Amino acid sequence: MALAIGSRIGPHEITTLLGKGGMGEVYRARDTKLKRDVAIKLLPEEFARDSDRVARFQREAEVLASLNHPNIAAIYDLQEANGLRYLVLELVEGETLAERIARGPIPVEGALDIAKKICEALEAAHERGIVHRDLKPANVKITPDGNVKVLDFGLAKTISGSATATTFSNSPTLVSGGMGGMIVGTAAYMSPEQARGRDADQRSDVFAFGCVLYEMLTGRQAFRGDDVSDVLASVMKLDPDWSLLPQDAPASIHKLIRRCLTKDRKHRLQAIGEARICIDEALAGGMPEEKEATANTRRGRLWLALSFATLIIGSLGGWLFAHLRQPAAEQQVYRFEINPPEGAQFAFGFNSGGVSLSPDGRTVAFVATANGKTSLWVRPLDGPAAREVAGTEGVGFPFWSPDSKSVAFFAGSKLQRFDLAGGKPETICGECSGRTGAWSPDGRILFGRFGSGLFQVAASGGAPAPFTTLDTAGGENAHVWPQILPGGKFLYYVGGTSSGVFAASLSRPNERVKLLDGATTALYVERPGGEGYLLWRRNDSAVAQKFDPSALKLAGDPIPLVTPVSSLFGQISLDVSTSGLLLYYSPNTLSQFTWFDRAGKPLGFVGEPTIPTTIRGFRISPDGHVIAAANVPTAELNTNLSLWLIDVERGVPTRFTAGVGNNPVWSPDGRTIMYTSGGSASLFRKPVGVGSEQRLTQARYQYATDWSRDRRFLLGFEGPTGSHQSVWIRAASPDDAKPKPYLQATFNTSWGRFSPDTHWVAFVSNESGLSEVYIDAFPEPRRAVRISTRGGSFPAWNPNGGELFYVSPDYKLMSVPLKITAESVQPSLPRELFQLPALDPGSNPYDVAPDGQRFLVPAAVERIAAQPLKVIVNWPALLKTGVAQ
Numbered sequence: 016m017a018l019a020i021g022s023r024i025g026p027h028e029i030t031t032l033l034g035k036g037g038m039g040e041v042y043r044a045r046d047t048k049l050k051r052d053v054a055i056k057l058l059p060e061e062f063a064r065d066s067d068r069v070a071r072f073q074r075e076a077e078v079l080a081s082l083n084h085p086n087i088a089a090i091y092d093l094q095e096a097n098g099l100r101y102l103v104l105e106l107v108e109g110e111t112l113a114e115r116i117a118r119g120p121i122p123v124e125g126a127l128d129i130a131k132k133i134c135e136a137l138e139a140a141h142e143r144g145i146v147h148r149d150l151k152p153a154n155v156k157i158t159p160d161g162n163v164k165v166l167d168f169g170l171a172k173t174i175s176g177s178a179t180a181t182t183f184s185n186s187p188t189l190v191s192g193g194m195g196g197m198i199v200g201t202a203a204y205m206s207p208e209q210a211r212g213r214d215a216d217q218r219s220d221v222f223a224f225g226c227v228l229y230e231m232l233t234g235r236q237a238f239r240g241d242d243v244s245d246v247l248a249s250v251m252k253l254d255p256d257w258s259l260l261p262q263d264a265p266a267s268i269h270k271l272i273r274r275c276l277t278k279d280r281k282h283r284l285q286a287i288g289e290a291r292i293c294i295d296e297a298l299a300g301g302m303p304e305e306k307e308a309t310a311n312t313r314r315g316r317l318w319l320a321l322s323f324a325t326l327i328i329g330s331l332g333g334w335l336f337a338h339l340r341q342p343a344a345e346q347q348v349y350r351f352e353i354n355p356p357e358g359a360q361f362a363f364g365f366n367s368g369g370v371s372l373s374p375d376g377r378t379v380a381f382v383a384t385a386n387g388k389t390s391l392w393v394r395p396l397d398g399p400a401a402r403e404v405a406g407t408e409g410v411g412f413p414f415w416s417p418d419s420k421s422v423a424f425f426a427g428s429k430l431q432r433f434d435l436a437g438g439k440p441e442t443i444c445g446e447c448s449g450r451t452g453a454w455s456p457d458g459r460i461l462f463g464r465f466g467s468g469l470f471q472v473a474a475s476g477g478a479p480a481p482f483t484t485l486d487t488a489g490g491e492n493a494h495v496w497p498q499i500l501p502g503g504k505f506l507y508y509v510g511g512t513s514s515g516v517f518a519a520s521l522s523r524p525n526e527r528v529k530l531l532d533g534a535t536t537a538l539y540v541e542r543p544g545g546e547g548y549l550l551w552r553r554n555d556s557a558v559a560q561k562f563d564p565s566a567l568k569l570a571g572d573p574i575p576l577v578t579p580v581s582s583l584f585g586q587i588s589l590d591v592s593t594s595g596l597l598l599y600y601s602p603n604t605l606s607q608f609t610w611f612d613r614a615g616k617p618l619g620f621v622g623e624p625t626i627p628t629t630i631r632g633f634r635i636s637p638d639g640h641v642i643a644a645a646n647v648p649t650a651e652l653n654t655n656l657s658l659w660l661i662d663v664e665r666g667v668p669t670r671f672t673a674g675v676g677n678n679p680v681w682s683p684d685g686r687t688i689m690y691t692s693g694g695s696a697s698l699f700r701k702p703v704g705v706g707s708e709q710r711l712t713q714a715r716y717q718y719a720t721d722w723s724r725d726r727r728f729l730l731g732f733e734g735p736t737g738s739h740q741s742v743w744i745r746a747a748s749p750d751d752a753k754p755k756p757y758l759q760a761t762f763n764t765s766w767g768r769f770s771p772d773t774h775w776v777a778f779v780s781n782e783s784g785l786s787e788v789y790i791d792a793f794p795e796p797r798r799a800v801r802i803s804t805r806g807g808s809f810p811a812w813n814p815n816g817g818e819l820f821y822v823s824p825d826y827k828l829m830s831v832p833l834k835i836t837a838e839s840v841q842p843s844l845p846r847e848l849f850q851l852p853a854l855d856p857g858s859n860p861y862d863v864a865p866d867g868q869r870f871l872v873p874a875a876v877e878r879i880a881a882q883p884l885k886v887i888v889n890w891p892a893l894l895k896t897g898v899a900q
Contacts, residue, residue, distance in 0.1 A: 018042055018057070025096035027055055027103070043106060053091065054104040076102070082143065086136035088156070088164045107164045112227070113152035120234035123264045127294050129155075130228045132163035134291035137224065141217045141287060148215045150223035151204040152230060202246045202351070203236045207278050210250055210349050218280040221287055225275025228268075233259040237276065247349040247888050251278070265297045348892045352883035356392060356401045359385035361884065363581060363588055363600060369412045369451070370600065370884060373419035376592030378435065379884070380413040380422045388824070391424055393435065396596075396886075404433050406440050412451040416474070417499075423460060423474070425449050430462065430472065430479075444472050447479050453497040453505065455521065461505060463495035469507060469524070483524045489513065496536050500564040501547075506530070506537055516551070518567045528567045536587040539564065542595070542891040552587040555579040557599065559894060576893045577601075577885075597890035608633075608642065608661070609874040610864070613830075615849025618869060622666040632678040632859060633873070636685045639663065639865040641703075643671065643679035643688055658690055660703070672701065672708065680719040682747075683726050689719040698731070712753065720766055722747060723773045728794075730757070730776065732765040742767040742778050744794070758796055766859075768810050769793065775840065777802070777810035777819055788821045790833075790840045800840045802831050807845075809859045813867040820863060820870075826851045828861060828870065 017040065018029045024044075031043040033054065042055045076093045083089070089105040112129065115121065121129070133155060140147060147154075149167060156164045202210070206222035209215050229237040237255040240246035255276065260269055271293045277283040284290060355361050362368035362382040368389070370381040379394045381401075391410040394401035413424040416432075423432045423443065430447035433440045443460065447470070452462035454474060461482060463469045468483040485491045493510035500506060503521045508514070516537040519527040530549070531537060537551040539562065549562040549569065556578035561570040581588040581600045588600035608621040621642065633644035642661040658676030659668045672692065676699075680689040685703065692699045692708070698717040701708040711717075719731040731754065732742045742764040743754035757776065758764050767778040776793045779786050788807040789799040802810070806824040813820070819831045819842070828848045834841040851860050851872060862871045887893070 018055075024055065024099060024101065025094055027053065029055065041104075046103075052106045054106045056102040056104060058100045058102070082140060082145070084136055084139040086132045086163050086165060087139065088166045105164075107156045107158060107166065109156050109158040109164075111153050112155035112157060112231070115157060116152055116230055116234060120261070121231045123232065123261055123268075124298070126228065126231040127268070127298055129157070129163050129231065130224075131291060131294045131298070133165060133224060133227065134287050134294065136163075136165040137217075137220050137287045138291060141220070146215050146217060147220050147223070148209070149204075150220055150227060152227055155227070202250065203238045205250060206280065207251050208280055210247055216280075217287065218283050218285065221275050221284050221290070222280070224287060224290065225272050225284075228275070229255055229260070229272050232261055232264060232268075235259060247351075251349065267293055267297055348890070349888040351886050351888075353379065353394065353886060354883045355383050356385065356403070359383040359392075361600065362389050370588065370590060370598065371413045371415055371422070372590040372592050372596060372598045373415045374417060374593055375419040376594030376596040377419065379598065380415065380424075381884070382410050382413065384825075391422070391433065393422065393433075404440065407431075407433070412449070414452050414454060416454045417456045423452060423454060425452075425462075430460070432474070441476075443474065443476050444479050447472060449495075451496050453499045455499045455505075457521075461497040461499075461507075463493065463497060463507065465493040465495065465510070468494045469497055483507070483519075498537070498539055500539055501541075502565050504564055504567065506539060506549075508536065516549075518564075530562075530567070530569060538587075538589065538591055540591040541593060542894075545891065550576070550589065550591060552580055552589070557587065557589055574894050576890065577887065591890065595889050595891060597887040599885055599887075601885055606873045608644075609872055611849060611870045611872055611874075613848050613868060613870075615828075617874070620666075621663055621871070622661050622668060633862060633871075634679050634681055635663075635862045635864060635871055636681050637683055637865065638685055641685075642871065643681065643690075645677040645679070658688070671703075678718050678720075680722055680729075682722050683724050689722065689729065691718050717754070718765075721768045723769045724771055725773050728769070728773070729754075730767040730769055732767065741765075742776075757793075758791075766809055768812055770812055770835075771814055771816040774837075775835070777812065777821075779808050779810065786824075788819070790819070790842075800842065802842050802845070803829070804845055809861070811859075811861070811863050813863065814865055815867055818867070820848075820861075821845075822851060822860060823847075826860070 017032075018024060020029055020031065022029050026048045027044040027046055029042050029044050030052075033041040033043055040057045042057075044053055044055045045051075046053050076090060080090045080092075088107050090102060091105065092103040094101055094103060120126075133150075137147065137150070147165070147167075150165070154165065154167045156166060158164060204223045204226045206215065206219040209219055226237045235256075238246055238249040238253070240249050255272075257269070257273070260272070271284070271290055274284040275290065360383060361370065362384045363370075368382045370379065372379055377396055379396065381392055381394070382389060383392050383401075383403075385403075388408055389410060391404040391407035391413060392401045393404060407424065407426055410424050410426045413422050415422055420436065421432050421434045423430065425431075425448060426440075428448040429445055430443045430449065430452070431440045432443055447462065449462035449464040449470070452460050454460050458474050459471050460474050461469050461471050462479075468481060468485045470479040471482040472479040483494050485494065489511070490513065491509055491511040493508075495508050495510065497505055497507040499521075500518065504518055505521055505524075506516060506518050509517055514533055515529050516531040517527040517529050519525070531551060537549050539547060539549055541547045547562050547564055548559040550557055550559050552558070553573060557576045557580045558573040559576055560573045562568070563570065577597070577599060579601055589598065591597050607623070610618040610621070612618055633642055635642055640663050642663060644659055644661060645657070657674060658671040658679055660671045661668045671688070672690070675692045676690045678691050682688070687700055687702055689698065689700045689711075691697070697710060698712040698719060699708045699710050717731060717733050719729055721730040722728075723730070726747055729745050729747050730742065731745075733754070741760065742757045744757045745754040757767065758778070758780075760780070760782070762780060762782045764778050764780045767776050769776060770790075770793075774793060775790050776796075777788060777790050780789055780799070781787075783801075785806050786808050787801055788803040788810045789801050791797065791799040802819055803821055803823070807821040807829065808824075810819055810821045812818070816835065817833055819833060821829050821831070823829050823845075828851050829845045830848050831845045832843040834843075848870075860872065863869075864871065
């Protein structure tokens with residue numbers, strides 16, 4: 016959370032915001048006790064909530080606080096106040112070394128003086144077993160009196176600390192990549208071993224020091240590139256441009272920088288103290304060979320020539336030895352992570368969300384939720400931060416133009432586009448609701464939605480036209496997730512009885528070939544300079560298989576790439592670029608049914624942890640002893656979403672439906688469950704004991720939401736996502752007539768719930784333009800009373816009938832006490848109970864226990880809001896391993 020200027024945290028009065036990033040916000044503050052100015056660094060929420068991480072940070076802070084050195088910015092304290100954890104740091108005035116270098120190269124003597132002080136700071140830390148891990152010009156300050164201070168040792172690690180392998184996420188600036196930091200800037204100073212995800216040690220700091228010294232002397236970064244993949248490849252494979260080093264710099268310094276920047280750390284300069292000694296000698300007048308070089312004697316010139324030859328041969332031999340030990344370029348894989356924007360989380364919902372990588376691999380478009388609003392963001396991989404695209408609330412499923420200059424997306428019933436060059440989003444067509452699309456080189460867009468075939472529309476704007484035709488007689492219910500192939504062909508997914516991935520020609524779209532049976536999203540990509548592959552999700556891993564787009568044929572066996580990879584109803588959370596980047600969202604935090612009290616305090620768990628996106632609807636039985644839930648016990652996201660019954664006391668799951676089953680509703684006596692099933696999403700019922708399922712409706716997209724306590728009525732809604740939805744009622748008898756509308760409305764209504772006395776119905780409506788919770792009379796509605804005030808969904812009654820719960824747009828569980836008479840409902844102001852984990856917004860995220868005081872929530876074992884996007888550079892190298900990484 017941000018601190019207001021003038022506010023107090025403990026004894027510290029906040030005066031100025033100095034900066035912010037993924038590892039916390041930094042403020043200038045006045046210590047009112049000791050009457051001095053300090054820097055306050057707030058730890059990020061994900062740190063403060065993680066007890067293990069806080070304990071580890073406490074231990075490391077204690078060690079770091081013991082560092083008392085004139086060239087290290089001091090850590091005064093690690094404190095907690097107002098529910099916040101923060102570091103109290105020495106406030107260092109002056110400019111950063113990065114700011115000084117921005118004005119041009121630093122003269123040799125001045126650069127060496129600064130470098131010597133950096134060495135002394137690192138040497139003091141290394142002697143106490145502390146590695147900085149993020150040394151760079153931005154973390155070095157030059158004070159007004161000319162002193163040098165190395166900053167951010169508070170983000171270092173002790174060598175004897177955690178044995179967890181270092182990854183890009185361990186680097187504070189890389190962690191801040193999606194929150195104001197700069198991924199490329201950090202990658203340019205990262206040692207090759209860190210880039211490979213290995214532990215950092217003192218030699219990693221030596222490499223970073225070599226980068227900093229090179230940059231001071233030349234005014235340019237040692238390792239550069241147009242995008243993140245180029246920079247990482249440069250760090251791993253290339254040498255800096257040695258010719259840029261100033262000729263007046265001593266040869267010993269040239270040699271020192273080369274030794275610091277050796278790729279293989281076994282052959283790198285082993286201790287930073289050696290660098291300090293070399294710099295000391297250079298500042299004192301140079302090495303003996305440099306003095307001899309100035310002597311105008313034949314013997315001196317000969318000696319110099321021999322020395323120079325020896326140096327060149329030695330350096331070349333060392334270079335060759337180091338590089339011959341490196342893996343071939345095509346075998347190297349680099350990884351980093353992108354965090355969501357500050358205060359936001361990535362959205363991967365059934366109705367909205369998604370992530371897309373531009374074809375050139377330079378920019379990521381993603382959907383994120385912040386402050387209760389879901390919108391589109393774009394993030395250049397070589398830029399400083401993500402930016403929100405104004406006017407994109409409710410966005411879903413972004414995809415790129417072939418030239419990587421524009422992003423198309425769906426928002427409500429509109430298909431829109433946003434040009435990276437600037438301006439506001441423009442509408443392509445006004446009645447084009449859909450789920451994902453594909454932009455072809457010839458200027459048309461294909462898109463699909465559940466319940467219909469694919470449509471096409473001109474990217475410049477116009478009316479949509481049908482493109483493919485559903486085979487409803489054959490059990491098809493959707494053509495979705497298209498992708499353009501080379502040679503005027505395309506891929507798409509067919510849902511229904513014989514689901515799978517198909518391919519066809521753009522000129523003859525209904526003459527198709529089935530490529531994958533039962534798989535869902537498939538992505539085509541050509542490896543740089545190589546053959547084409549199809550990527551899709553099998554179990555919880557992404558796999559790749561050779562594919563010839565001209566013949567529309569697969570070859571060889573699928574090769575595992577990465578695991579686990581998230582998927583939501585078949586749409587894989589993964590994208591690839593033609594430049595060799597692979598981006599994916601990994602559900603490496605598990606979810607477990609958890610009981611919470613009204614204050615949000617966990618009371619206990621039910622069953623085993625599972626992947627969050629597998630939970631698609633759940634309800635507690637009327638007696639509170641059993642949970643009916645969709646697909647909970649399995650970690651395979653591409654299963655058929657069968658229903659399971661989980662014993663609350665023992666946590667043991669039992670399969671309830673052999674086929675598809677979701678959105679379960681219990682009968683009041685707990686003997687029957689109503690659910691949606693089948694390729695057409697029809698309504699079924701089945702006894703909990705012995706008995707077979709019975710189909711109740713032939714209509715499509717039928718969802719039951721409640722069963723009245725008097726056992727007479729069912730309540731539900733119908734309509735596919737993105738289309739008109741309406742609440743219906745019907746008698747509970749299996750032989751009764753089809754459902755009839757409860758509300759005659761042109762706006763969407765859904766998620767109806769009966770009051771315990773069956774005299775009222777709570778439901779969700781977008782009549783106001785925003786989804787809100789209402790209550791109206793039953794069986795004949797009179798006048799709806801709005802319950803939520805700033806948006807709401809998923810209402811549920813307290814069994815005592817005097818309170819209604821719902822979910823706010825920012826996923827908080829809200830409570831509204833009610834005064835109910837025979838003729839009216841008088842709601843109180845909503846009040847927050849606690850924060851819910853943000854799972855799939857298309858599925859109810861909680862249920863109320865029979866006592867009305869506890870809530871069952873599929874809560875993440877670790878907060879999923881902090882989950883990053885994962886990026887792999889040179890993904891084709893994974894094809895050689897045969898094992899998902």
